Amino acid sequence: MRIYVIILLIICLFISPLVSAVDNSTENATANVTANVTANVTVNITPTLQQTLSIPEEFYGNVTYTDGSKVLSGNEIIAMDQNGKIVGRFNITTDGIYGNEYKDTPRLLVRADKDGDIIEFYVGDIKSLKTMKFSSSTIKRLDITIPVSAKPTPVPTTEPTPVPTTEIQTIVPTPTPSPVITTIPTTKPTPTPTQTSAPLVNDTTLKFLGVLCIALAVCVIGAVLTYFILTRKMKREDDEDIIL
Numbered sequence: 001m002r003i004y005v006i007i008l009l010i011i012c013l014f015i016s017p018l019v020s021a022v023d024n025s026t027e028n029a030t031a032n033v034t035a036n037v038t039a040n041v042t043v044n045i046t047p048t049l050q051q052t053l054s055i056p057e058e059f060y061g062n063v064t065y066t067d068g069s070k071v072l073s074g075n076e077i078i079a080m081d082q083n084g085k086i087v088g089r090f091n092i093t094t095d096g097i098y099g100n101e102y103k104d105t106p107r108l109l110v111r112a113d114k115d116g117d118i119i120e121f122y123v124g125d126i127k128s129l130k131t132m133k134f135s136s137s138t139i140k141r142l143d144i145t146i147p148v149s150a151k152p153t154p155v156p157t158t159e160p161t162p163v164p165t166t167e168i169q170t171i172v173p174t175p176t177p178s179p180v181i182t183t184i185p186t187t188k189p190t191p192t193p194t195q196t197s198a199p200l201v202n203d204t205t206l207k208f209l210g211v212l213c214i215a216l217a218v219c220v221i222g223a224v225l226t227y228f229i230l231t232r233k234m235k236r237e238d239d240e241d242i243i244l
Contacts (some may be wrong), residue, residue: 055137056088056109060099063092063123065148070096075123075142079110081134082118087111110134111117125149 059079060183065073072095079088088110092098099107112134121128125144 001161056111057135057137058099058107058109058139060101060105060107060139061143062096062140063098063144063146064096065151066129066145067148067151069148069151071123071146077108078122078124079108080120080122081112082120087117087119087134098144101139107139112136123150202217 063075063077065071071092073092075092077090077092077098078086081087088108090098090106090108099105113120115134115136117134119132119134121130121132121142121144123144123146127144128144130142130144132140132142
């Protein structure tokens with residue numbers, strides 16, 4: 001029985017250092033994990049809080065081309081740091097001006113990572129000729145100028161040619177008075193009877209005389225022809241006698 005008690009005591013003496021070592025390693029591991037988590041949270045969260053809680057720098061002034069003409073409203077001013085990160089925007093609402101020095105007027109707010117960062121200014125995608133160093137919680141006047149070559153070419157507007165309108169005059173016909181027909185009685189002349197003279201020669205007499213004249217003419221013509229025929233015949237007979 002004493003032997004068992006002695007063995008148990010020996011086992012307890014060997015086990016107690018191991019248990020204490022395990023406890024120490026567990027505490028060390030817990031401490032290391034806690035330290036790592038705290039460090040990561042501090043490293044990851046602190047820059048974000050710095051960027052979010054940093055007081056911006058405010059800008060205002062004129063925005064023009066190099067020839068002095070104003071940049072029209074509707075364009076946007078963009079601020080970038082030296083790393084190409086956009087740190088501010090402002091929409092131009094008045095030709096040639098962005099913000100002013102009055103307290104309640106909106107200005108260009110620039111939020112860079114740290115003081116001393118180089119800030120470049122763009123109008124749309126056209127880079128300005130000026131740069132500034134970021135200084136948190138200050139208000140500065142900065143007149144932004146961009147090259148005149150970026151000025152948009154105005155599109156000529158053609159006014160419509162007025163179409164001449166022809167006035168149509170309506171002529172109202174004046175009523176003409178209808179003629180009044182007055183009938184004047186006309187007297188018809190009384191026809192006078194024409195006196196016909198009695199014919200001196202009857203138609204029968206005229207016909208007879210005509211026939212007589214024709215007969216005489218035929219006789220005369222026949223006589224003449226007979227004369228010529230007989231004369232020529234006699235002449236031919238005389239010529240034959242002579243020849244014989």
